[in-house]
Amino acid sequence: MATNKNANVDVNSVFLDLSGQFRGLNMNEPGQWPWLPKLAAFAALATGLVIVGWFVLLSSTADELEAERAREPGLKQDYRAKLAQAVNLGELRKQKIQVQEYVTQLEKQLPGKAEMDALLSDINQAGLGRGLQFELFRPGQVAVKDYYAELPITIRVSGRYHDMGSFAADVANLSRIVTLHNLNISGNAVAGVGAGNLTMDALARTYRYLDPNEVEAQRKSKEAAAKEAAAKAGAKK
Template identity: 70%
Template sequence: MASTSLNLKFDPNAWAAELADQFRGLNPNEPGQWPWLPKLAAFVGVTVLVLVLGWVFALSDEQAHLDAEVAKEPGLRQDYTAKLAQAVNLPELRKQKSQVEEYVTQLEKQLPGKAEMDALLSDINQAGVGRGLQFELFRPGQVLVKDYYAEQPISLRVSGRYHDIGAFAADVSNLSRIVTLHNLNVLAPTGKEAGSGTLSMEATARTYRYLDTLEVAEQKKLAAKTAGGAKK
């Protein structure tokens, strides 16, 4: 019995040529008449083009917005955690606020009013005289007005014994009102007074007073005017 063999040999060159023939002579006005391969290629190309254009003109803006919102997430989480901690500790925070307000009130009581400044200057003078010191200079300077208080510098020069000068500095720090000493400079006597045991101290004392309601209002008005001028 004679055997028959089936020739299934695949020729890639012939197959490629057949596919290439499908793209030849295509009429762009009649795409419905194209072979299946050009139709498939055109479909894939149009789909890719639509996706790319959609990404460029629509999805890219949404992606940028999404990225911006995602970038806010760590900050929002941190803010949430901080506010949650404040909510949990609210009674303790209120207690601390009350304590701070009491402390501020106590400090305000140490600040003299405008009418009490003369008495405070007299107290500083009496603190030196009480220690047997000789005032060679006691000159109040220009008042410096801050937001809620005013600062009064006083140039001092006193002479006396070392321990009396130290006691005077301690007395000034213990006054009922706030007085601070700055730029202290202790000098030994020269000339005929050398060896007498008398020293001289130069310093700047600074006293502070609170502003009254009218002065505070004037400061706020001045600050608002300055801010408005800066914006222009």
């Protein structure tokens, strides 16, 4: 029985000694604390850091998960579109070949620089062949587009109505593309030779393809214009 009493006294004294280490602690000087309060404070701080880090990591993971969920509908739609293309790949390739052939055929109808003079001569001969009198045949300023150049031609011819119609049909049937715009037909009020004939004013437009040097120059011009616009926009900001 004495042994049990001695054991109880030892445990109580140890407990009192340990609890006594937490009394009278100076919060401004934790370095002076006994070892047990230091160990308890370190454990509490480490636990707090682990808990905070866990919540921060969990929060960022939740944000990433939400972002991926927001991307899901778009990815599904993209997948369906690509799946449809994959299923119809053979047909799409056939259509691509057909489009390329059609574009090549159209390009052949566009003259190059060297052929423009011959085309202008063909338009003139189409009118003369129908007995029309050219009063005006004036090529205008060439307008350069992305992949082709457009040449407007102001024309005025006089002659009979049916001959004018035949001339318009002949122009439409030329091997090169020529279009007529702003047609205006008026009567000839002058008496004598040619009385009763009509006068037709029109704007003919013909087109030619750009050679590689012109395409490259057009590309560089667009890039320079885009850089200049971007620089101006940046300066305004």
